[in-house]
Amino acid sequence: MLNCLIIDDEPLALQLLEDFVSKTPYLRLAGKFEEPLQALQVLKEQPIDLLFLDIRMPDISGIDFYRSLPYKPEVIFTTAYSEFAINGFELKAMDYLLKPISYEKFLTACNRVNDFLAARQLKEKKEKDYFFINVSHKMHKIFFDDILYLEGYKDYTKVHLSGSPNPLLILHNLKYFEDLLEDKEFIRIHRSYIVSLRKLNTISRKAVSIGNLQLPVSDNYRDGFFALIGEHAK
Incomplete structure (x- = not known):
């Protein structure tokens, strides 16, 4: 089970992603926020595996917010602006979803994260002595x-x-x-x-x-x- 957070300043986009998370068996929603800074407390208190993070937001961009995090969960950036994609991938984002987001593309991105984390966990388990x-x-x-x-x-x-x-x-x-x-x-x-x-x-x-x-x-x-x-x- 992957603990995830959704951060998006658009209520409709926030609700859509919440619905997508609820129908994906291996995802658990730990919180949803319209303002990135509101999510900091949850990120400090809970182990978060995956962020769904909008890029263009009023006070701080998703890119800058992610850069500021001392511990960086895996991230899937979401935005309506395709020109931000390069910046997202420079931060080693697992994926980049262009709005409007279909569940098919959402699930494909999440499967990539799930497979990556499972492989990493298996590698760590084998290496630990x-x-x-x-x-x-x-x-x-x-x-x-x-x-x-x-x-x-x-x-x-x-x-x-x-x-x-x-x-x-x-x-x-x-x-x-x-x-x-x-x-x-x-x-x-x-x-x-x-x-x-x-x-x-x-x-x-x-x-x-x-x-x-x-x-x-x-x-x-x-x-x-x-x-x-x-x-x-x-």
Whole structure:
């Protein structure tokens, strides 16, 4: 879901964009304003992903307003004046919509923003090499590369770490960690176990080893596990 703001000094244009936002499933309207400076408080208090910003306005242009922002969300400029398009793209705007705006063009521009932000988020997730998690009322920093395997116990998970004799007992089920560790070279091999591919020493049809420890590979997870192993063997 993308949080968005609409800033346009024309009430009819403001209403049209609000209607377009309401019918676009992945957009959530965080606010709408006829004067840019009125939007500053929302921009300070809420994480805004996307601005729909009119360019020609009485007190300050959309271009100058956007330049003034310390944190710049993605922006789609809207205007009735095509000569402003070059200035908009100089600011690396995601798109430029010429009024009157059709929903088809609006949706095309929004899809571009949504795809761009999703790709960036995935890239950041892959590059990040650690996470923080609450353990006994303290936040622990865990590096992905330190994890040997995870062991599920109903609503809890034991996280076994290299160099640590005792696992961390965490109040999250194994599915939570399965989602968290997606794309991090971890794989579920059993309803009770997730393993790090980097830490595996040997692999057989029914078990894997991490050091001297043997962990079972169950029938339900075997095909997915060996498919992933096959990808890494190429």
